[in-house]
Amino acid sequence: MRKNILLGHIKNLLLGGLFVGTANVAAANTTVQNAIDINPKAYSSMTGTRLKQTEVTTALPVTIYTREDILRSGESNAADFIRNLPINIFGSFRPQSGSSAQSISIVSMKGLGSSRTLVLIDGRRLGKSPSTGSADDLNLLPMAAIERIEVLRDGGAAIYGADALSGVINIITRSEFQGVEIMLGGAEASIPSQGGEREEGSVIFGARSDRSSLLAGVSWNDRELILNKDLPWTHQQFSIFGNNFTTLSGGFDNFDLTAIPGGCEFPETGFNLSYSGQICGYDFDSQAADEASIENKSLFAKASHQITDVWQLSTQVAFRQTESFGQYAPVPGNSVSGSPISANSPNNPTNPNSPLYDASLGLSPQPVNWWHRFDALGNRETTVKNQQLDFTLMLDGHWSGVDWQYGVRHLDNRSADVGRNYVIRSAAEQLIESGDYNLANPYAVSEAVLNALRITLYRESKFDINEYFMGASFDWADLPAGRISTVIGAEYRKEKYLDQYDPQSEAGQVLGSAGNSAGSARTVNAVYFETLVPLFNQLDLRLAARYDDYSIHGDDINSHLSLRYQPLQNLSFRMGYSENSRPPSMDLISQQPTTTTLFARDPQSCIYQGLDPGCSAPFEQVSFANPELTSEESTHAYLGTTFHLKEWFEFNLDVYDLAVTNRIRAFTSQDIINAGISGEPNIPGLGCLRAPTGQIIRCLVGFGNSGRLDVLGADVSMKFKYGLFGGDFSHQLQTSYIHKTSVDKGRNLISNPGLPKARATMNNNYTHGNWQINHLINAIDQQQADSLDSAAPTWVTHDVQFSYHTPWQGVFAVGAQNVGEKMPPIGQGFITSRDYDFNLYNGFGRIVYARYTQTF
Known part of the structure; x- marks a missing residue:
């Protein structure tokens, strides 16, 4: 899709902004407040640091969203809450039919793309979606289990390792709850004439004794499928894959599309005639779904036990599952790359003995190609089930003046994808040639013939993680302003990735689908340190560094330096600089080679063949995993300030400058040819092989390292709080703003379609x-x-939301999102296969919801 290509080269590689927030955990109804007021008992360790000291948090650009913030939003799932934050300034992918990643939802901090945004659960990696091998699936996050969401807007690779170039989102799960909590809710969307209904619910149990604690629960939410035809802006589409034939000259297709005689007159279907009745098209929007359905179910438990006065054993277990259903228009296909219909076939309109023969066409008997939509088989239907089993065991204690932590984690991440009503290419060619499948009236074909065409596709994927970790935290020297605090640690992680398509899809024998399996395993050994040095009473220095050694593609070193200066109690300044890296993702390093024949513009090949230099020349293309692909790198610098007046006013500003170098991007054959013509350096591992005459023989394409991205942005947050009319008012403004961003030091691309300059709440x-x-x-x-x-x-x-806290510990909440029922900008902005920018806006209209929570 053009969206994927353009965003892959521009949007997903550009930078967006996010906002500076603040946090005060002591107040139950606080939204986002300054980290300077953090309750150290509630926040013993902040995202972006392993140090358990409150002072370090004021040097970090961290935004915290409490559980109250999440509930006030009216969202029924965590994925939509995160995607609608200003940090996701350019928007991001969400569940949609017709995609190999149909079931996932992702976030793209600073517009850098999901592969450069690291998502954690309680400080450990969520685990990449097996459907992509490079993105974290937000749909797996259980809404009821979330206590708060912490967003680090600085590069976090020095603390967490790979993928944290644009920032880190850390989901902190609940642990302190005692009692029983039951929640039920539902919602309706107004714009779709049907579909889009939502349900949610949860049951939480928590208990605590002097030495032990236990929290367990179940959470679920779902959203129904929405069909394109149920949206008011959907209009009739016209696809040439309807019911047509084309003639050939010298073995090449003439693309002179002509309707199969009598093969387009099927009321209540997607077939339609156009171009003065000459071509039979198909309205794919009459059958396809816009939004895939999504269901989330989660079981989770968290327990701890104080073994001795200084040692504690804790464990977390979670089973998370999502299931998605998507519907796409029936399979399209043609015989251009296969075998044409022979001149004697009953389905050949040029055959005088065929019931499809039309003398007015003036065509002599000859082979023809078919262009057909297999509507009689039904819509393509895809069911995707993702599930994750997450187990962590940790031992924490204090010995010899050092705080120790040891842990082990096992993550099973599985995805199963079943596709129905696809077509076997060889069977289609055979049955159309014999006439058993009648192009003029496919609905009259027997069920036995239709079943001979059908194939059910299966794809299974996994992304498993086994990791062991340990750390030690201690104070080791006294300075006039305080003690130097340090954390050192080590991690071992083994990742196993597999994305296996069924053999028929991988061999290219299935119409309407394609597949290319991949799979590999790698180990990561890491050591790190972090230290806080109180230089003066008002000035702290923080240093961090991490070394990661990858079994497949070398090693990376990431570092961080930050300063906090607080001249006044209500005024502080912060600055930081970090160097971060992202190694090639597992899907890129394990891609299986695929060979195809295609055309590209190459003057040398055209001149050799005696053709115009602007012609398109045929050659062999091999797409493969580039063995010379290396890590991309980034530098991230920020300067910020926080000012507050007691509890009624707060102001935060951060300005950042971020650059990604040696970036990983996809290269096509045309990219490589154009680079050679303009004299640009060769991409390591990729290139085109030419004959002595200059004609291209073969091009090796895939992902390579080339170029840089630059961005300059600012994040602003302001908060007001005051009493009025016997109650309390609060106002929180959060803005992500990008002043300038460019690719390879080119022009500023901000405010281009799909790349807004600002996003705010x-x-x-x-x-x-x-x-x-x-x-x-x-x-x-x-x-x-x-x-x-x-x-x-x-x-x-x-x-808008209205809520009432009952005397019996219940909470009623009713509300509406998009009260004015504003439609997305139809036909405006960045448009692809849908009528609006699907990643940036939504087409739900007014969502009216109700929720009741009872605590015992």
């Missing part, structure tokens, strides 16, 4: 006794037109 809350009213404003900045897409206006929506 304004949260207004009023609490009076047991009543609470919340008003959330969401805004996405306008985008200017370019040569491919039109401009998009500023998009603003309003969410």
